[in-house]
Amino acid sequence: MTTNKIDLTAAEIGVLWTSYLYDSMTLQVIRFMKEKVEDSEVESVINEALMIAKNHVQKIESLFTEESIPIPHGFSEKDVEKSAPDLFTDTFKLTYLVHTGRVGMIIQTSNLAVSARKDIRDYFQSCLERVIKLYQLSTDVALQKGLYLRRPYIPYPKQVSYILNNDYLSGxxxxxxxxxxxxxxxxxxxxxxxxxxxxxxxxxxxxxxxxxxxxxxxxxxxxxxxxxxxxxxxxxxxxxxxxxxxxxxxxxxxxxxxxxxxxxxxxxxxxxxxxxxxxxxxxxxxxxxxxxxxxxxxxxxxxxxxxxxxxxxxxxYRWLEEPPAPPNREQLGNNK
Structure with a gap:
């Protein structure tokens, strides 16, 4: 019995393509941080982020190869000079990873929401689970070190209230x-x-x-x-x-x-x-x-x-890769 292969949708191609650029870029930044970090607790967070970025890059390369889709150029070790002096303090490295985890949760949730094919949904679900783990780990370390920026506090409300007039909206x-x-x-x-x-x-x-x-x-x-x-x-x-x-x-x-x-x-x-x-x-x-x-x-x-x-x-400077797009039917009709 044969089964018809389900092609990737435009949305799935788009989010995988964008994710590859993002993860290949992040991989180079984190590789540099890994080379320079001194704090062992911050290094443990960097190792987690490095593993996530490597996994994502390899998985998308494999998916694109299977689908006969060109792999974007993205970023490689040629885009980072690991022997250069450290550019970031360890406290900033940790803050950067907290921010990366926070942004990653938003991105992966959005990627999952527009995906239909089961293997792609499974992949983005695993991505989301990984970045949640990264966010939890980086936040725990930041809290332990007194480096996490807590939101401002307000007194607890004492009753339930309703908005009574439009003055509430003015400003x-x-x-x-x-x-x-x-x-x-x-x-x-x-x-x-x-x-x-x-x-x-x-x-x-x-x-x-x-x-x-x-x-x-x-x-x-x-x-x-x-x-x-x-x-x-x-x-x-x-x-x-x-x-x-x-x-x-x-x-x-x-x-x-x-x-x-x-x-x-x-x-x-x-x-x-x-x-x-x-x-x-x-x-x-x-x-x-x-x-x-x-x-x-x-x-x-x-x-x-x-x-x-x-x-x-x-x-x-010709640094901006063009996202995948459907063929221009008018140009095809004119044999261009």
């Missing part, structure tokens, strides 16, 4: 006192501060080690935008007497020797900006005060413009 009018932030809004403000703090550190590291002036200038702009957004979000919390999360010493070193290829660093920043835009959209949707929504919209536009300039640089 833009400067002549009218707005209501206090609620717990959901505080959560998103804090999370976006943390994400931008990671952005400041990475863009600083990439700026001081980039070889192209275009890339250096792009990273400086990214650092300035992240710092500006941190100020906006922190000021919003402080106006309601809520303490903004403060990063511990997650600094990068003063090394200027090139570590990663400019291509890898630009791709990494494109991922950060994509995640940032998604975070702002989620925060705007979850917030009920109009001034918060307006701030997230303005910041999203700024990030989108920044991302566009990054894509322009990657196209200029």
């Amino acid at each position: 833009i009018n400067p002549f009218k006192k707005h209501r206090m932030l609620n717990a959901i809004e505080i959560t998103h403000l804090s999370l976006n501060i943390e994400t931008n703090q990671v952005g400041v550190m990475l863009s600083s590291a990439f700026m001081q080690t980039a070889q192209s002036e275009d890339v250096k200038n792009f990273m400086k702009r990214g650092k300035d935008i992240s710092k500006k957004h941190i100020d906006i979000l922190s000021d919003t919390l402080l106006k309601d007497d809520v303490q903004a999360p403060i990063s511990p010493n997650h600094a990068v070193t003063d090394a200027t020797t090139p570590v990663f290829s400019d291509k890898l660093m630009m791709f990494h920043m494109s991922l950060l900006t994509g995640a940032g835009t998604g975070n702002y959209a989620t925060a705007a949707g979850a917030s009920q005060r109009t001034d918060l929504i307006a701030n997230y919209e303005r910041m999203s536009v700024e990030v989108a413009q920044f991302a566009k300039s990054g894509a322009d640089i990657m196209i200029k």
Whole structure:
């Protein structure tokens, strides 16, 4: 008896292709961290992340080979100089892995949700389980070391309340006192501060080690935008007497020797900006005060413009791989 082979859908090809680029890039970053880490507890988290990235790259290569789909170029050991001086402190390495686990859970959940074929669903389920384990492990180590950024605390509610009028939604009018932030809004403000703090550190590291002036200038702009957004979000919390999360010493070193290829660093920043835009959209949707929504919209536009300039640089240097797409029927009809 023969069985008809089920082809991958466009969604499955797309998320596997994107995952390969992401994991092959992450693999090179973590390999460098593995070479330089000194803290044994942080090293245990790095080893877990390294195993996950290797597994994902190998699995997708195998899937694409079976389906006769070209394997993306992605990133390789040619994109990292492991003998270069360390660029990150061990505290930043740990924070980076907490952030990687957090972002990974969102990505793998989304990948699983758009997949239909059973082997692909099984694969992304296993990916999700692995990144959950990474997040739990990295968070436990960060908590033990006093390096985990806890969200702000508020007093426990004493009763259930209902919104009685539209004043609850107001916030833009400067002549009218707005209501206090609620717990959901505080959560998103804090999370976006943390994400931008990671952005400041990475863009600083990439700026001081980039070889192209275009890339250096792009990273400086990214650092300035992240710092500006941190100020906006922190000021919003402080106006309601809520303490903004403060990063511990997650600094990068003063090394200027090139570590990663400019291509890898630009791709990494494109991922950060994509995640940032998604975070702002989620925060705007979850917030009920109009001034918060307006701030997230303005910041999203700024990030989108920044991302566009990054894509322009990657196209200029031929670093941007084109995602899989269906054939252009009009060109085929014209024998082109």
